[in-house]
Amino acid sequence: xKKHSVPAVLAIGGNLGDRQANIRAAVEAIDDTKGIKVRxxxxxxxxxxxxxxxxxxxxxxxxxxxxxxxxxxxxxxLLKEVRRIESELGRVRIERWGSRTMDIDIVTYADEVKSTxxxxxxxxxxxxxxxxxxxxxxxxxxxxxxxxxxVRELSEPIKNDVWLVK
Numbered sequence: 001x002k003k004h005s006v007p008a009v010l011a012i013g014g015n016l017g018d019r020q021a022n023i024r025a026a027v028e029a030i031d032d033t034k035g036i037k038v039r040x041x042x043x044x045x046x047x048x049x050x051x052x053x054x055x056x057x058x059x060x061x062x063x064x065x066x067x068x069x070x071x072x073x074x075x076x077x078l079l080k081e082v083r084r085i086e087s088e089l090g091r092v093r094i095e096r097w098g099s100r101t102m103d104i105d106i107v108t109y110a111d112e113v114k115s116t117x118x119x120x121x122x123x124x125x126x127x128x129x130x131x132x133x134x135x136x137x138x139x140x141x142x143x144x145x146x147x148x149x150x151v152r153e154l155s156e157p158i159k160n161d162v163w164l165v166k
Contacts, residue, residue, distance in 0.1 A: 005037070005070035008078065009107040009143070011123070011132045013064030014089075015049055016101045020165070022089055023065055026102055029085045030067060036081065040068040042135035044165035049099065059099055063165055064131040066107070066139055075109045079119050082106065107132060111146045122146050127154055130161035 012026050013019075023044065031038040042065045049059035071078055082104040090101040107123045114121050126132045127148040133155035136143055143151040 003072040005072050006110040007039075008069050008071050008109045009136065010067045010069060010082065011064065011105045011107050011126070011129075011136075012067060012103065013062050013131060014091075014102045015060040015062040015099050017090065019063040020044065022102050023063060025089055026085055026104060027065075027067060029088065030069065030082070030104075033081050033085070035072040036078070037070045038067055039070055040139050042066040042139035045131055045135050045162040046165050047131045047162040062131060064135060064162070066132060066136040068139060071109075075106065075112065075114070075119055075121060076116075078106060078109065105132075107136070108146060113146055122148075128158075130155065130158040134159050134162050 010030065012023055014022050027038060027041055030036055044063050044065050046061050046063050048061055049056045051059065073081065086102045086104055091103070105123050105126075106119070106121065107126045109121050112121050122145055123132075127145055133151055137152040137155045141152050145151055145154060148154055
């Protein structure tokens with residue numbers, strides 16, 4: 001029996017190295033991964049770095065985007081593949097909320113709501129993050145974040161926390 005694809009939303013970004021080239025490389029690597037097909041890429045947005053202590057303008061700014069995909073991979077396998085891509089693009093996991101070349105988060109996987117030790121769906125902080133919500137709303141104005149509502153409405157109060165990359 002053939003596996004059916006499910007829609008998923010990935011947030012990608014980084015603040016080290018050639019940020020735009022890293023995003024292009026990540027999107028290409030995602031699309032080249034067996035069982036994943038990229039269906040849309042948002043405009044790129046830039047924002048100040050957020051650390052465990054809050055916004056830190058002394059760190060390099062992040063560039064972020066949202067990617068809509070169809071995938072035949074189960075959530076844990078999808079997570080394994082995006083972690084592989086992060087590593088291939090120079091991601092080193094030393095400190096939580098630290099600067100990085102690439103970060104890829106699974107924001108949604110169909111309308112699945114689940115929580116395990118390694119993966120929470122939808123992403124537990126996506127509803128608070130302008131760098132996820134604003135580009136996602138630009139990509140898909142009808143998008144819904146399960147458990148939180150319309151992405152464009154969630155993004156409205158925080159839309160000025162990011163700006164379009166020129």
